[in-house]
Every structure is written in C-alpha cells, then in structure tokens.
Amino acid sequence: MGTQSVCHLSGHDGGGLAEFAVTKERLTVSRPAEVSAAEAAALPIAGLTAHQALTQQAGIKLDGTGQQRNILITAASGGVGHYAVQLAKLRNAHVTATCGARNIDFVKSLAADEVLDYKTPEGAALKSPSGKKYDAVIHCAEDIPWSTFEPNLSAHGKVLVLAPGPGAMMTFAVKKLTFSKKQLLPVFLSAKGENLDYLVKLAKEGKLKTVIDSKHSLSKAEDAWAKSIDGHATGKIIVEP
Incomplete structure (x- = not known):
C-alpha cells in the first residue's frame, strides 16, 4: 500500500x-x-466485506432511511465483525452480537445493542435477549448449523455466510430449490x-x-x-x- x-x-x-x-x-x-x-x-x-453484506444483502440503507432492521453479527469482535457492528449502528439497525467473554465490553463500546457470550447456552442458541427475530445474520464465525439460525430468523430472514464451506453451500442450494422464505446466502466480495x-x-x-x-x-x-x-x-x- x-x-x-x-x-x-x-x-x-x-x-x-x-x-x-x-x-x-x-x-x-x-x-x-x-x-x-x-x-x-x-x-x-x-x-468492504462488512459493507457489502449489510448494504447489498441485508438491506441496510446507507442514508439511514427505511425501516429499522434487526441484525445479528457473529464473531463481532473480529476483523469483519467489528466493522459490521459500527456500520449497522450508523444506519439505524438494532444489533445483537456474539463474541467471547473477554470481548463483551469491547463490542458494547462499538454500540451493539445486545451482546452474547457465544459459550453460554443463550449465546450458543443465538437468542436475542429482547426476543427479537433477526432480519439478517452477518455470520463471521464457523460451525453453526442452519438448525440453530432458523428459529431465530424473521419470516424472510437471511443468514449471510462470509466463509461458506460445503455444508453452507448445500444449505444454500436446498433453500433455493425449495423456495424457502428464509435463506442462507454465501458472501463473495x-x-x-x-x-x-x-x-x-x-x-x-x-x-x-x-x-x-x-x-x-x-x-x-x-x-x-x-x-x-x-x-x-x-x-x-x-x-x-
């Protein structure tokens, strides 16, 4: 550079x-x-990955207009995650975030509305403390099955996977073929x-x-x-x- x-x-x-x-x-x-x-x-x-996932696939408006979106960001203390939290909050989203216990205060400092320790039962289940269903998930972590995401999604909720493996690609294909309203989508920058x-x-x-x-x-x-x-x-x- x-x-x-x-x-x-x-x-x-x-x-x-x-x-x-x-x-x-x-x-x-x-x-x-x-x-x-x-x-x-x-x-x-x-x-750029956080920006693309939020604006092109999660439906966040850059100018702050539109209805408030409920967003879940996994691994929110990492490289993409900490940008995603900040950008989502700048654009009027309600943000639930997951991270390790040592980073909870850090993620709260980024203005996340709710922060979950991913090692607790609640965090592992990805349940919003306020009971909100997620319109979109910016999934920056690994090894979380669709069955964990699905009950936490709104009627047309999307899981945006930043590092899609074979399992994620299979779920993506199945959801497309079955015309599911809830979708898992790979993110390619x-x-x-x-x-x-x-x-x-x-x-x-x-x-x-x-x-x-x-x-x-x-x-x-x-x-x-x-x-x-x-x-x-x-x-x-x-x-x-």
Whole structure:
C-alpha cells in the first residue's frame, strides 16, 4: 500500500504481503492524513466485506432511511465483525452480537445493542435477549448449523455466510430449490472503489474506527498468520514493512 493511498488487493494476485504491490486504479482511493497507514491497510477486505453484506444483502440503507432492521453479527469482535457492528449502528439497525467473554465490553463500546457470550447456552442458541427475530445474520464465525439460525430468523430472514464451506453451500442450494422464505446466502466480495472511498471518508470523520489487535513486521509475517488462524484476534492484525 502506498503511503498516501488505500487500495484493495486481490488474493488471486498474491495479496499484499510484500514491500510493493500492484492493484487496479479503480480500487485505489486517496488516504487522508487523518487515517493512519495501518488503519487504511485494515479497511479494504474486512471493511468492504462488512459493507457489502449489510448494504447489498441485508438491506441496510446507507442514508439511514427505511425501516429499522434487526441484525445479528457473529464473531463481532473480529476483523469483519467489528466493522459490521459500527456500520449497522450508523444506519439505524438494532444489533445483537456474539463474541467471547473477554470481548463483551469491547463490542458494547462499538454500540451493539445486545451482546452474547457465544459459550453460554443463550449465546450458543443465538437468542436475542429482547426476543427479537433477526432480519439478517452477518455470520463471521464457523460451525453453526442452519438448525440453530432458523428459529431465530424473521419470516424472510437471511443468514449471510462470509466463509461458506460445503455444508453452507448445500444449505444454500436446498433453500433455493425449495423456495424457502428464509435463506442462507454465501458472501463473495465484489470490491468497488466507491465503497472503499465511502469507508475511508467515514474513518476520516471518526465515524468508523479500526481496532488493531497487533502489528507484525514483514519478516515476522508467519506470526501474524498464526495469530489470525488461531481465530481470537480482537479487530485487525497488521503486517508492516
């Protein structure tokens, strides 16, 4: 990433673990001085994924209009999750979030309305403490079966899976073939420069914050990968030159 720009780097082209990288101009936006290089580096994949899931698939209006939506965000303390909570709250959604016990206060600080410890019976069942049914679930965690989601969804509720495995794809196909009103949908990022510009402007205005779990030098990138694979990072993990 250049020192004065923010860009989306495709994993198909090698990603960004290098001192220099090439990306498409349409996926590059200017980085304002108010946004640090580390904060900017964290935004593209995680921020864009949260933005796309909420706006294109969960029905959240960017201008804050429309009916309030009830949103569940799993693994809300992670990279995508902590952006999703903030963006949903900016757009008048009621947010229920799950995370580990040590991150409950952190997720509450992001303005989530209800926070569940995923290891408790209530958290494992994904039940909203206020009894609300979810219009959409931004599913950032793993290994939660459809049978757990289904009773917690509204009549036309959607589960948006960010890391769909074979089981999720099978459920997606079955729900489509049976014309189910409740759907499970895989999320595949389709990056757009204007959406990245929108997120950078929010960050500049202090309306969207990047929480950095840890920073690692490029020579120690394997430590960053290990921490990421462990699955317990709070916010984003940054690799620096």
